[in-house]
Amino acid sequence: MMHCIALLGGSFDPVHHGHVALAALFAGLLQPDQLRILPARPWQKSSLQASDSQRVEMLELAFGGQAFDVTIDLQEIERGSASYTVETLRGLRSELGDAASIVFVMGADQLQKLDTWRDWKELFELANLGVAARPGYALDQDKLPPAVASALAGRLATPAEVRDTPHGKVCLAHTLAVDISATQVRNALRADADNGSDKVTDLGALVPPQVLDYIQQHNLYKT
Template sequence: MTAPSASRCIAILGGSFDPVHNGHVALAQYFVDLLHPDELHVLPAGNPWQKHGLQASAADRVEMVRRAFDNQKVPVVIDEQEILRSTATFTIDTLRALREELGPDVSIVFLMGADQLQHLNTWQGWRQLFDYAHLCAASRPGFGMGAAHVPQEVAQEFASRNATPQQIASHSHGLTCLASNLAVDISSTAIRASLHNGERPDVLIPARVLDYIEQHHLYQS
């Protein structure tokens, strides 16, 4: 079944953003340049089921995201639906809610890094994600996207749905794109450790985000 043609394209970037860093921004900018979406929606996680112990509060993470993405080429929407959800956060629930909100004729493109792609088959209802959105993944040093690194069932699904950026932007859901030339390797875990040790990782975090972290004494011992 062919997906409906799309009147608009919305790129979706989710994450814990604890804290948001230049790798997140680079991933978004890469796909904004590739897909030319009408909007970029950034979704800070509320209670992600595969991660535990978020250190910054929801309000702090939202403000850091707002500061990090304040200079994009397209309008940015900070979507707080996962934060407002009291139950565990599953991407399938978020994409289902977004499709209901945006309607059937909008291209929804969910963006992820290679580290997420490598364990996509552990996500709740991962095959159903394609019923609501396209999935685009970008490389990250140390996290390969080839057959040796990605579960076979995920690799096969992505290969069978592979499409051009133009096809993704002009259809509503169900297609994939792998970007192998984004070489940014930044870890939120390493940044938190650096801040905890009193270091200032100013090359890894947007300046306004680092200012906020320091002003509010986040990630300190």
């Protein structure tokens, strides 16, 4: 069987239940040899509220007790410059060689913006895509930007086919029931801080308890 590496990238500011559910979904579908979590350093670096080390520590807390093995890959942070997925995948392809299956995992909201990513069409030459729909984000071809829908045509494949193909295939999963965004989490944490003990949101429904403890201990996302 072909060696398979699944990647989940993002700002993780903070990591939340949606990220964990997305990783778990594709860990189950693909049975990859390794699942790597890639905290990014976005080109709009000022938008991050937690530091690089805090984001990594929260990821370690969130994924430490999962039933699937996870590696936190720090290459985008250690690069010290803005993160671009295509550059990371070029490096990973060089590292793993032509015979490995690389699957870059994302949510449907990212797929709908894929044509705004740097050198986005090259992604298909470097990796497969694993895309999960979440409530409110459809994966139907007519709901995607025309350029993205055109790029996906002829690439759709089953998880097994994606796992055994080095690059160029796309697996669509319609079973992700979690609808959480980091913006929603930050807003809820800010509102919770403003209201003191009069909680307006069940924060435990948004982030893992150990991550919530970390956020509160370090006074993150209060402003």
